[in-house]
Amino acid sequence: MASKVLYSLRDPVPKKRDDFEDILEERRNSSDLRYALKCYTPAVYRNLLPCKASMLKTLVLQSESLRYVINQVSVESGEAPEVVREEASQVLEEMAHRLQLSTVRFFAFTLSKAFKALYRSVRVNEEGIQRLQQAIQEHPVVLLPSHRSYMDFLMMSYVLFTYDLALPVIAAGMDFMSMKFVGEMLRMSGAFFIRRSFGGDKLYWAVFSEYVKTMLRNGYAPVEFFLEGTRSRTAKSLTPKTGLLNIVMEPFFKGEVFDVNLVPVSISYERILEESLYARELLGVPKPKESTSGLLKARRILSEDFGTMHVYFGTPVSLRSLAQGHISRSQYNLVPRHIPQKPAVDTQAFVNDVAFHLVRLQEENMVLKPWALISTLLLQNPDGMELSALTQQADWLRRLALSFGAFLDWPDGERCSKVISSSLTIHRNLACVSGGRVRLVVAEASGAELSAEEAEFNRAVSVLSCASYRNQTLHVFVRPALLAVAMHTANSNRRDEVYNCFNVLRNIFSNEFILCPGASVQDFEEACYLLVKCGAVQELQQEVVMSSSGQMTLSFLCSLMEPFLQGYQVVCRYLREDTQEDLPEKNFVPGVRNFALQLILAGSLRCHEALSSDLQKNALAALIRLKAVRKVKTGDQVMLKVNKMAVNSLEDTLGGKIPTQKPVLARL
């Protein structure tokens, strides 16, 4: 229910966006030291209750809500309250940040050097900064940056310091703490650390949520966290996590603050530092444990060119306005507010809707470089393309993307061929031109012959690296693309049938792409709107038909979905053919990877993206959601119980046999 209203407020093609300023320009012309030591006096929240970081801990430990949980835990566990309290205090110790201006200054200095080495420019929308400055004074602020790289939160704090804005406290994963020194440095620059999983640990949850809420309520500092929970290895936005969002909303629900400003921030990279690392990780090469020495090795990276970075501070979203008409705050009238209450079902739905809404706002302001379009085209032509054809198609795609509302950073007035060649220069490790053809670069053997498997693996690294740039465009194309596929598979042009197919596909891929739950009709309408707008489709009375000039667009869009359709089919096939009824969950990814590799080696599959563990996991999540697979805990093993019939029918659906269903079109 809620999503409808949140969602229908959106205009699929956003209005004008802000301009950018390069913050490195000044760094290149004046002293970094002086900059790092500049007078820093940020505007603060008008109702700020001034308090030191150390005082925060006391506030949290003495809070009524924590005292309540400590007593509860003590009664349940039989431990003395003092013991539980001590435990809470240790949790807090492990978690708490120790924000210090001196450390921030140190980072400001060193990062200036690093950023200048890495990036040509770091471009920030200053209007966004101004809005943020306003917002910080008005109400507690939650900063919600997209998460594609370790750089993200260093960059966030750097930008805020640069503009004399209040420095945030940042929720970070515990994994950083394995890097002792770096971890402590980050702590002193405002990071606080949360364990990755603390499922049923009531005490941990209580300490953690009270800590965050205390900072928020008192206006201590903007609270920053990543809605996506973790870095996206694929450059696609991840399905948002709602735990922390729930926590930061609670003070508003319970009337402890008048409003909370939620500020989506879109951080776009022309080239991601972790590019090939991610691809390898997706292919199952174990992720190097974050370690200080590992990060130091990254020094090599400093000599490379990572192009331009964009940081776009979105318009602050008032939680109060979002909640208007959806949340009845009076539901908290009857129980003391310090007693933890599980959020009501409609509250949960609301938080979830808002989370999606915010991720879409992040996506909307992600800046696309020409390379994102070029890599999209290259992936659709695995054998390479004539440079001239690429040039022509890139220009065409540029126009399509713009008409769909993409935020494209395409150099003004420059010839397309020039744009392409400069993109290829930055991404020379991924693509090259030889003999007038452009193709992906695949690592080749130096010396000894590669096994067939190794060769395919190398190819997959290239494809997945490249795909991470294509994926940057997906939020622009995904809805029209699903419609294109639906039109292709539907038995007729009838609007209700097309919608049906669209809905089925959308449902299957809702773990893969950001598709707001319950917004199927709106997505369909948005897709139709965009395709009609670009002239690919005509909406007749009860029909949605391709227009005479629509072929190119629709087939491009279908191809865009192809890796996903194929990848999911491979997963289905694997579950259907290669497994018993019961499959230990931990065997799933290696199993399906191997299965796909064999298909590739046998020449019957050309889709290397099927090797991506991200895709495989998303597919599994979808199958579980659609009840084709069940997760069962037996002992300490998690087993997957496969319903082969259901899997089979899904596979058919993906292969283009959409089951006929009663149209569910009341609202169309």
Place this chain on the structure above:
Amino acid sequence: MASNTDVSERQRSAQQRLRIIAGHLQKREENEHTALSAQECKAETSKSNAAKVPKRRQEVMKWNGWGYSDSRFFFNKKGQAEFTGKRYRLSGLILPSLKDWFEGTFGANLQHKTPATASLNVSAVPPPNLNEVFVEELKAAGVALSTDPEDRVFRSHGHCLHEIFALREGRIGRIPDLVVWPSCHDDVVKIVELACKHSVCLIPYGGGTSVSSALECPPEETRSIVSVDTSQMNRILWIDEKNLTAHVEAGIIGQDLERQLNESGYCTGHEPDSMEFSSLGGWVATRASGMKKNIYGNIEDLVVHIKMVTPRGVIEKSCQGPRMSTGPDIHHFIMGSEGTLGVVTEVTMKIRPVPEYQKYGSIVFPNFQQGVACLREVAKQRCAPASIRLMDNEQFQFGHALKPQVSSIFTSFLDGLKKFYITKFKGFDPHHLCVATLLFEGDREKVLQHEKQVYDIAAKFGGLAAGEDNGQRGYMLTFVIAYLRDLGMDYYVIGESFETSVPWDRVLDLCRNVKERIVRECKERGVQFPPLSTCRVTQTYDAGACVYFYFAFNYRGLSDPIHVYEQVEHAAREEILANAGSLSHHHGVGKLRKEWMRETVSSVGLGMLKSVKDYLDPNNIFGNRNLL
């Protein structure tokens, strides 16, 4: 035995009378210097047996504003505010800082006037829709009545902003067709019988101070509407000194009741801010609350017995036992019935000896949070004085704007050395500090002890005693503040107050959120200048507090100011409810707030109330459509 008791009883009451007389003397003595009793703060009627509320109220009271016709604020030629008349301590005084405060707070300008229509245009008053037979039979029964337009208009409204605003513009809506003045219980019985017989709509009218649209005539009412003005039922029928009760006709006005009881050495102690004009029946019908409820209780604590005439007959209990376990208390169907079930005609009320000693006080806190924490502690220790009120910073500033030119009792602690002490030495920020005003009552010794206890608590919360004068001034202003709205309305400023009750732990959040909501809503609705949005905590209870909001803004540039005003008030109420506040602490529901009744008392609760209404008044004779 019996005679023994009698003797000791007689002795006791004789001693008591002595004590009271002594108390009076003592007080008089003190008056020379500083003290001023609460009774004297409101308008003083010189002769104790003075005329009560006349039938033609418009002869002493404003027909389109608050209070006595002779008392009002205005800006004189020099641009200084003055308060006219002789009734109040402030009467005849000049308030030099009011203009600056007024212009600064509202962005108002004395050049921009919005005067009210001078007098009622009788021809604009719709002719009465009379039920002739009913009128004839009433006359035959000897009940006083009138169809005079002024009489009818006067009883067509309470004191909500929209009601007064419309009158000032000369707009008259649906008004009563007839006004009747019963002079006793039996008259009311006759009136109700005839109304049932002839299908006439009755609306009880007490003091007319309603602030919930309770007195407004439903425009859709097609029957003849009769306003039952209870003002002539104003006698104290007996005083029972053994049980300390008084049996009183329900039309008596608060100040008359207190004054008459005082003459016998007693008081009820029930002092709503409207007590100069509101009636006992009105209090019962709205569940009123008085300033000194900490000692005397609210109306529900004060009432021992009620008689009410309903279309079904007369409802009353058979005895005056101080507490009963006889099923749900039928008094609680009557209290808060807002004129929907019948007319309250007689009430037995508790009385107390007039207190020997009264003392005012005030405390200044560094900020509102500290102040609330202190009040909470006072409530926890159950040592609240007769009255304790905490004003926020804006109200504190406002209080200063009302400082008259010359008068020793009006000097403020922010003057001279004290200002220096508080702001510089104690580090109080004049933009954050806030003030609590206190009133202690009882015997002298106990009051002094009590006072010390409260000041000791205050000190723990950073509170500094700020003198008796400030406290006294605060309470005195209570009765004149209501006159200020009329001044505002002369210059494009409209405002209103509203209240709620809320658990202690939500007080601060509620105050902040509601004040902010008001500011924000005004902005969104095109109000050009930030509104005055301020609050005070006016009562403390074991489990929570009563919070009172004032809200006013400059409406220049708005095409429909009243609509904007109503939207903002509506939003503020929603905010209150979202922050665990109640729909009303004492103003009642009327028609203004009835849209929230279901959510407030649940559907089943509403059904219960409806079924009572259906039983007592199946034909909706008491058709003011309040509450349900």
